[in-house]
Amino acid sequence: MHKAINYLCASAMLLFAAGALYAQSKQQPLTIAKQGSFMIGGSVITEQGSFDLNNALKPQGQTFHGDHAYVFYQIPVKAHKLPLVFLHGAGQSKKTWESTPDGRDGFQHIFLRKGFSVYLLDQPRRGDAGRSTASVAITPTPDEQFWFTQFRIGNYPDYFPDVQFPRDSVSLEQFFRQMTPNTGAFDGAIVADACSEIFNKIGNGILVTHSQGGGPGWLTxxxxxxxxxxxxxxxxxxxxxxxxxxxxxxxxTGLFGELKGIGIPMNDFLKLTKIPIVVYYGDNIAKEPTLTWNKDHWRSGLEMARIWAATINKHGGNATVVHLPEIGIYGNTHFLFSDLNNMEVADLLSKWLKEKGLDK
Structure with missing residues (x-):
């Protein structure tokens, strides 16, 4: 009976995905006014001495540019005033925001169609920004079943019964293959420096972060x-x-232990009270402490987010935490923006942007 139910659920998910792909194929062509890419931020190491053309492989007198971000952007015709700048999470790259594991439009194309310019970045020491000033050993350690569980697709090998992730093997393989390693130790300050330089270059905009990108997002x-x-x-x-x-x-009981806040000067914290902030969480997060470690890990994150938002609002800010099951949206994984219902998730964000006057 259990296998039969799983088969029916998987079949329903595949039909849902097929319908979504068909609907997208009927959309009008997307017109892009401009697109391009650039590197930004970073630092330079200079080796003492003089460059010797006859010994060009020696480092003396040479430079090493690293710790920059890579940015790919697209600007639609008649774009809204404020662009969206997308920062990925741990083990991810700008691929997070592109096509979904089952081939549907990701937030990149969804929000282009909604009239927003989009800037997708690979943070320093990741993806196309892999030139790092810090060395690291990259060991091919099998860990994908951990990430399947940590990211709340299910408790491997089982999918959660209501999960908004396609259950076919091709989509899962695509999801695993989009993961990419750090080429140097993660440094939130270096990421925030590069993100800040992006806004210096492009002007005013809206920052959209995922997971580990949240911390550098606040700093930016x-x-x-x-x-x-x-x-x-x-x-x-x-x-x-x-x-x-x-x-x-x-x-x-999450595998990373207890969750702590980070103290910063009050003058810096108050800057977060000057802008609207919204935080979204998906489904299958524990309401109470539990030994199911993935659900408990995200329980602590959701709880800390609520404390954090309350602190911002206490000081006159405008921060909101939205737990999707509490508003009737179920089954989302850690990757809400690429789940099967990502159009619904995008429409929720569009509504918030409109409410805050950010879609002019």
């Missing part, structure tokens, strides 16, 4: 007043608080 908004709003999908680490208002760590 603190450093640069050209960030006019922040949208965060399932941030976990990096929540910043006034130094004298740090909450108690939240204990969890």
């Amino acid at each position: 908004a603190i450093r640069n007043d050209k960030v006019k709003a922040v949208v965060a999908y399932e941030p976990y680490s990096g929540f910043v608080f006034p130094e004298n208002e740090l909450p108690q760590p939240i204990k969890s």
